[in-house]
Amino acid sequence: MSFKAYPTTWALHEAVRAAATRWHRRQLLTDAQQVAIEAAYPLDFFRPGWLLRLVLFIFTGIGCATATGFLLMATDTLDSQFSIATGSIICAIGSLATLELTIKNTKPYHAGYDNALLYAALLALLFLGAEALQLLVGTPDLGDITDPPMRPLLLFAGALLAAATVRYADRGVAAAGFATGLLLLANLVLPYALGRALLPFLLMLAAAGTGWLVRHLARRPDYFYYRTCLQTVKALALATFYLGGNYLVVREGNAAIGHLPVAPQIPFAPLFYAFTACIPLAYIYYGLRRHDRLVLVAGLLAAAFSVFTLRYYRTLLPPAVAATLAGALLLAAAAAALRYLRTPRHGLTEAPGDEAAPLFNLESLAVAQYNAPGPAPAAGFSFGGGDSGGGGATGQF
Amino acid sequence: MPTPTEHILADLQARGLLPPAQAAALASYEHQRPFSLHYELRALLYLGVTLLSGGLGVLVYQNIDQLGHGVIVAGIGILTVVCLGYAARHRPAFTWGQAPSPGLLPEYLLLLGCLLFLALEGYLQAQYQLFGTRYGLAAALPTVLFFGIAYGFDHRGVLSLAITALASWVGVSAAPLAAFTQYDFAAAALSIPAAGLGLGLLAVGLWSDVTRHKAHFAFTYISLGGNLALFALTASLFSAYSLPHAVALPLLLAVCASLVWYARRSQSYLFLLMGAVFGYIGVTYLLYEVLGTEIGFLVGTLYFPASAIGVVMLLINMKRLLNITPKP
Numbered sequence: 001m002s003f004k005a006y007p008t009t010w011a012l013h014e015a016v017r018a019a020a021t022r023w024h025r026r027q028l029l030t031d032a033q034q035v036a037i038e039a040a041y042p043l044d045f046f047r048p049g050w051l052l053r054l055v056l057f058i059f060t061g062i063g064c065a066t067a068t069g070f071l072l073m074a075t076d077t078l079d080s081q082f083s084i085a086t087g088s089i090i091c092a093i094g095s096l097a098t099l100e101l102t103i104k105n106t107k108p109y110h111a112g113y114d115n116a117l118l119y120a121a122l123l124a125l126l127f128l129g130a131e132a133l134q135l136l137v138g139t140p141d142l143g144d145i146t147d148p149p150m151r152p153l154l155l156f157a158g159a160l161l162a163a164a165t166v167r168y169a170d171r172g173v174a175a176a177g178f179a180t181g182l183l184l185l186a187n188l189v190l191p192y193a194l195g196r197a198l199l200p201f202l203l204m205l206a207a208a209g210t211g212w213l214v215r216h217l218a219r220r221p222d223y224f225y226y227r228t229c230l231q232t233v234k235a236l237a238l239a240t241f242y243l244g245g246n247y248l249v250v251r252e253g254n255a256a257i258g259h260l261p262v263a264p265q266i267p268f269a270p271l272f273y274a275f276t277a278c279i280p281l282a283y284i285y286y287g288l289r290r291h292d293r294l295v296l297v298a299g300l301l302a303a304a305f306s307v308f309t310l311r312y313y314r315t316l317l318p319p320a321v322a323a324t325l326a327g328a329l330l331l332a333a334a335a336a337a338l339r340y341l342r343t344p345r346h347g348l349t350e351a352p353g354d355e356a357a358p359l360f361n362l363e364s365l366a367v368a369q370y371n372a373p374g375p376a377p378a379a380g381f382s383f384g385g386g387d388s389g390g391g392g393a394t395g396q397f
Numbered sequence: 398m399p400t401p402t403e404h405i406l407a408d409l410q411a412r413g414l415l416p417p418a419q420a421a422a423l424a425s426y427e428h429q430r431p432f433s434l435h436y437e438l439r440a441l442l443y444l445g446v447t448l449l450s451g452g453l454g455v456l457v458y459q460n461i462d463q464l465g466h467g468v469i470v471a472g473i474g475i476l477t478v479v480c481l482g483y484a485a486r487h488r489p490a491f492t493w494g495q496a497p498s499p500g501l502l503p504e505y506l507l508l509l510g511c512l513l514f515l516a517l518e519g520y521l522q523a524q525y526q527l528f529g530t531r532y533g534l535a536a537a538l539p540t541v542l543f544f545g546i547a548y549g550f551d552h553r554g555v556l557s558l559a560i561t562a563l564a565s566w567v568g569v570s571a572a573p574l575a576a577f578t579q580y581d582f583a584a585a586a587l588s589i590p591a592a593g594l595g596l597g598l599l600a601v602g603l604w605s606d607v608t609r610h611k612a613h614f615a616f617t618y619i620s621l622g623g624n625l626a627l628f629a630l631t632a633s634l635f636s637a638y639s640l641p642h643a644v645a646l647p648l649l650l651a652v653c654a655s656l657v658w659y660a661r662r663s664q665s666y667l668f669l670l671m672g673a674v675f676g677y678i679g680v681t682y683l684l685y686e687v688l689g690t691e692i693g694f695l696v697g698t699l700y701f702p703a704s705a706i707g708v709v710m711l712l713i714n715m716k717r718l719l720n721i722t723p724k725p
Contacts, residue, residue, distance in 0.1 A: 012408065019405050028423055036414055046713065048666075055670055056712055063705030070698040106713060113709050223401055291432040300437065320455035327449025334441040337434070344431035353433030 004225060005100070005168045006045075010109050011224035013041040045109040056112030064095060064120035085131055092124035110170065110228075118168055122160065129156045145183060146190045154184040165229055174229035178236050182206065196257060197267070203244035210237040231294060238283065238298040245275030248309040276306050288348065402427045466524050473517045480510030488550055495613050496551035508554045511546065515539060515558075536566035548611065556617050560598065564625070567594045589640055591629035592648070598622025599652065603659065619659060619668065626652050627675045634682055642686070649679045666715060677708055 002008070017038065024034040047053070072087045099117040108114040133152050134140075140149035161177035164170065185206055189195030195202075214234045217226065243249045250272050255263035266272065280302035287296025316322065341350040406424055409415040415423075457464065484507035489496035498504065518539065521527040528535040543559030546552065567590050602618025605611050630649040633640040640648075656672035659665070681704070688696060 015401065016405050016408065019402070020409075023423060023426075026426075028419075028426060033414065037409070040412055040414060048712075048715075052666060052670065052712060052715075055674065056709055059705045059708045059712075063702050063709065066698070066701035066705065070702060073698060108713075113713075219400070221404065223404070288432070293432075296437065300441075320452050320459065322452070323448045324452030324456060327445045327447070327452055330441055330445030331449055332445075334438050334445055338438050338442070341434060341438075347429075347431050349431035349433055350435055350438055351431075351433060352435040 003167055004222075005103055006109055006225070008222060008225050010043075010045050011227065013043055015224045015227075016041045017043065045107045045111075047109045047111045053110075053112035057116045060113040060116035061120070064091075064116060067091075067094075068120075068124075085128065088124045088128040088131070092121050092128060095121040095124065115170060115172065118164065118170055118173065122164055122173065125160055126157055129153070129160065145186050147187075150187050151184070154180055154187060158184060165226075169226050169229050171228045171232040175232050175236060178210065178233050181210075182240065190257070196254075199257075200244045200250050200253075200272075204241050207237040207241035207244060211241070235294055235298065238295060242279045242283070242298070242302045242305075245272060245279055246305065246309060247272040247276045248312055276309055280306050288346075291347065466520075470517070470520060470524075473513055473520065477510050477513040477517055480506045480513060484510060484550065491549060492551075493610050495611075504552060504554075507546070507550055507552055508558075511539075511543060511555050511558055514542070533566060536562060540566050547614075551611075553614065553617050556614055557621070560617070560621050564594060567591070588629045588633045588636070592626055592633065592640065592645075595622045595624070595626025595629055596648070596652070599626055599655065603655065606659070606663070615663075616665075619656070623652065623656055623668065623671055627671065631675060631678055634679070646679060646683060646686075650676060653679065669715060670712075673708060673711060677704065 020029060020034060020037045020041075023029045024031075029037070048056075068087070068091050071090055072083070075083050075086050075090070095117050099114060099121060102108060102114060102117065130153055133149075133156065137149045137152055140153055141147040142150075144150075158177060158180040161173050161180055165174045165177055182203065185202060186199065189199060189202060210233060214230050214237065217223070218230055223230070247266075247269070251263050251266050254260075254266050280299050283295050283299025283302055285299075286292065287294075287299055310316075311322075317325070338350050341348055343349075344351075402424065406415065406420045410417065410420050457469070461469075484499075484503045487499040487503040489499055518527075518535065522535055540559060540562040543555050543562055547556035547559050598618050599622040602615045602622055605618065606615035627649065630640070630645050630652065633645045634642060634649065653672040653676035656668045657676075660667075660669035660672060681700075684696070684700065
């Protein structure tokens with residue numbers, strides 16, 4: 001009996017087929033081998049394109065919310081606390097049972113409606129836990145993160161989200177779990193003056209620790225099952241590490257925590273200047289060296305935010321002149337890099353990789369607004385079975 | 398512990414699908430293959446172009462006194478003529494079917510030429526009041542021109558521009574996003590022409606698909622027209638100063654039915670989705686219109702969970718509904 005909700009073979013089959021398609025495109029596999037691999041690794045689960053996933057998610061959400069309303073009306077008694085407790089227990093059990101049964105019967109794999117059912121169950125359980133803890137430790141002040149009664153609530157939420165991530169491998173739940181961990185950290189250290197002073201470093205430390213953990217977990221044999229979760233948490237850890245050391249975030253955050261009207265200069269300012277300047281460069285360098293696209297993109301975004309940080313405090317040039325100069329520089333640098341990397345050098349190339357599509361296809365987004373030259377959905381395009389569903393105004397062009 | 402690639406290769410070998418020598422070759426390929434910066438570099442390039450053109454635009458605007466309007470108008474005009482001229486030289490012969498593509502550059506220059514034409518027209522209107530207050534004429538000119546270009550050059554992008562210009566002539570904006578952001582549901586007076594235009598575009602789209610007159614234009618017509626008609630009709634359902642509900646509701650359901658019919662015909666799940674979602678809103682509205690709010694509230698507590706489940710089941714089984722057969 002596995003503690004994972006979905007068969008691990010689904011994730012493995014998906015990964016093998018993706019790799020095989022890449023190799024086949026480069027003619028490292030023969031056609032016969034490709035056919036044999038597709039037969040040996042069937043994709044017998046249901047995951048449609050993102051638009052349909054979104055609609056399924058919304059309608060399942062509506063169903064859960066209205067069913068909850070019906071339930072609360074049906075169990076309405078004079079004792080409102082009892083009625084709420086009964087209601088949330090029934091909701092949690094109901095959505096969890098529905099979730100498990102639908103996974104068995106219709107085989108969704110993060111197909112929108114199973115995500116919605118999972119979130120509904122977790123919300124009901126969180127609500128139930130909050131109600132129970134309220135009886136034990138008193139009502140927490142939700143507006144104040146340092147309030148001591150928040151501590152058990154955050155601990156409970158973190159444990160619940162971690163357990164759900166282990167079973168369902170849902171990236172939204174994983175992200176919420178990471179955020180809960182950070183909130184718990186803030187809750188623990190913020191009441192103390194030393195903790196307030198060290199908070200940026202502690203956040204960076206927590207992010208670095210998470211990054212190390214993600215790297216370690218990525219070596220496990222069940223990596224494929226948790227891949228999207230690990231990627232999501234890694235992205236969040238990268239963002240936390242950078243923002244924890246970013247001068248603007250620290251300075252304005254310090255003022256916000258101390259309820260100061262203007263943000264004064266902070267202690268250790270030169271250290272944070274250095275973090276703001278160096279972390280993006282380090283990300284970009286690491287991303288290019290270790291061929292890690294996530295780190296590279298994080299570095300590019302961080303660099304843009306560092307430029308914004310600089311301009312927020314020091315205006316060097318009028319905006320129009322700065323934009324013109326920066327645009328010209330960027331254009332020249334990108335064009336030069338494109339020319340330089342036309343033949344692969346240092347393990348880098350400008351040719352499109354053999355992965356299918358980029359994370360965000362900006363061109364297709366821009367074009368979708370006008371339905372411009374993209375082809376109309378071809379007859380017989382596949383949208384079941386894990387292939388990304390084309391068709392529609394924002395399919396693949 | 399093995400890396401993911403090693404894991405995949407080991408699994409393939411264990412099933413006897415990959416000889417060891419080939420597995421070793423694949424492992425070394427994975428190890429040595431260069432890291433593609435294709436999209437990152439292009440994104441930086443686009444960002445550079447955007448920053449440069451934006452910065453230059455502001456600089457030109459700030460120094461307009463030294464430059465003079467005539468220079469700018471002449472500049473835009475020359476660029477427009479150059480773009481359209483280049484595209485005209487590569488124009489494919491006219492056909493009611495799909496013309497062969499003349500290549501990426503002529504297609505994009507044609508689109509750019511049309512956009513520049515709009516900029517030129519707007520500039521002339523703003524600076525010299527070329528059309529005075531005859532805004533209808535200002536919108537009709539690009540409409541006629543762009544429809545001509547779209548059919549003559551067989552360009553779907555320009556067709557979208559033409560439809561948008563037509564819509565602005567009618568008085569609404571037809572881009573799908575604009576329906577969410579700009580459509581003012583309070584401006585009920587607009588919903589009748591909007592619904593009319595949407596129905597008209599839908600009819601043209603279905604006509605061109607059924608009679609094979611530029612059948613590949615049908616998607617553009619039906620998606621823009623369908624969106625517009627559905628939004629306008631739904632808006633008039635919730636407004637007292639627009640189309641009578643006895644007209645709007647049957648029209649809405651008819652549009653949904655025709656979209657579902659077309660979705661089955663073209664195996665497009667976008668149109669099935671549009672038909673299903675708006676049909677759901679229409680049917681729900683009808684239920685409440687018939688039952689009244691008091692009984693409706695009681696029924697609703699059961700209706701909403703049940704119908705949401707129904708929609709989800711419908712969408713999960715969509716493949717069968719659209720008669721999509723899996724790829725061989």
